[in-house]
Amino acid sequence: MPEPPTSASVRRGRLLRTGAAVVVLLSLAAYLVVQYVSGGRPAPRCTVVSGNGDGASYSFTAEQAVNAATISAVGTTRGMPERAVTIALATALQESGLRNIHHGDRDSLGLFQQRPSEGWGTEQQIMDPVYAAGRFYEHLDQVPGYSRLPLTVAAQRVQRSGYPQAYAKHEPDATLLAAALTGRAGASLTCExxxxxxxxxxxxxxxxxxxxxxxxxxxxxxxxxxxxxxxxxxxxxxxxxxxxxxxxxxxxxxxxxxxxxxxxxxxxxxxxxxxxxxxxxxxxxxxxxxxxxxxxxxxxxxxxxxxx
Structure with a gap:
């Protein structure tokens, strides 16, 4: 037969419940402040539309748009073709969701989840999207015939991921993004x-x-x-x-x-x-x-x- 709860355990239970309630209230207050400051509106978004007349489109956040534009600009400035930009964008979509994140598996960082311990650069360098994109293209350019390879194969030759087939699901969206951001005729990008x-x-x-x-x-x-x-x-x-x-x-x-x-x-x-x-x-x-x-x-x- 279980022993009746002591007064100390009862107090601890009350404190835990009170603490949990305080956390919930603080979270709600923070949410309301954000909603008040932003006018209650959702985060601004962008849309890219195909120029092929097939009605294909992709919607994404303004944060992702900034990073995608950087990845594309770095690629074309290096003289890389649109296919290379598509591979880079699909890779970043899989690795980080096109967000410059400061965490990942082991010491992986940034848009491409590059690891300082694997020689990709210092933490500060990898967190610079221009540097990170440049390093990706540098490695991709060393893959023989990368533009003729399946996207998953080309990306895997650079990334050495444990889930190489995961890049494939991002190819349609990356293709749309690359077409607009490299300036191909017909493709359009709009943002709020x-x-x-x-x-x-x-x-x-x-x-x-x-x-x-x-x-x-x-x-x-x-x-x-x-x-x-x-x-x-x-x-x-x-x-x-x-x-x-x-x-x-x-x-x-x-x-x-x-x-x-x-x-x-x-x-x-x-x-x-x-x-x-x-x-x-x-x-x-x-x-x-x-x-x-x-x-x-x-x-x-x-x-x-x-x-x-």
Whole structure:
């Protein structure tokens, strides 16, 4: 027959229940504060749509869009083809969900879950998305015929994952992302473009936009800053991973849209088309009513306007 509870055990039980109740109340209070600050709205999102007329699309968060745009920019700046960008994006989707996380299996870190102990770099280096993406492409470029290999095989040659087949499920989404972010004709990227959290009223900074462009694309991108805007020249002769002027222009324009929430970008224009931030989803529009990419309009620059 069990012994009756002592007064000490009763007090401990009450304290535990009280502590649990306090934790729940604090969590609820924190949630309500976040909802109040953000206006109760969900996190801003982005959507990429196929240019093949098949209706394929992929929706993802603004945080993922920033990282995807960096991965793509680093790849094309290195002269890697669209297939390489697709492989890199599918790998990051599997390894981290396209989030720059500070944890993982053993000492794995960052977008690609690279390990300092395996020679990928220091912890600080791996947590830099530009560095991490560059290291991935460096290893991928050493895989013979990687562009002709199945995506799972190419990614596994770099990653040496315990679950190599897991990369396959991300290939359709990665293909859509790569098409838009490398500027391929027809593919389009839209984002709501609104900030989240406590920076709702914070203005954008053209100097920061310029610094991020140079960080992702390198010094050759040559953006110029003005009052409330950044202009990025698109050379008439350019070979961005096999593409031309229009592809390079749309690559830069879609990079700006992908970074719109993080950098407080309000408007992006290129080739007679304009993207404007807004809760309606941030759509591309233009008087010429042509496709989002592949327009024949001659435009020598991408114009990025920040929030004031």
């Amino acid at each position: 473009g609104r900030p989240s959290g406590t920076d709702v009223r914070k203005p954008g900074d053209p100097a920061t936009v310029r610094a991020e462009l140079v960080r992702d694309f390198g010094q050759g991108v040559a953006p110029a800053t003005g009052i409330g805007e950044v202009t990025v020249p698109v050379p008439a002769t350019v070979d961005s991973a096999g593409g031309g002027e229009q592809q390079r222009g749309w690559e830069l324009a879609h990079w700006a849209v992908a970074n719109s929430s993080a950098l407080r970008i309000e408007r992006v224009s290129y080739a007679g088309r304009v993207w404007t931030a807004g809760d309606s989803g941030g759509k591309w529009s233009g008087a010429d009513a042509k496709a989002v990419a592949g327009s024949e309009t001659d435009a020598g620059e991408v114009r990025i306007v920040t929030a004031q």
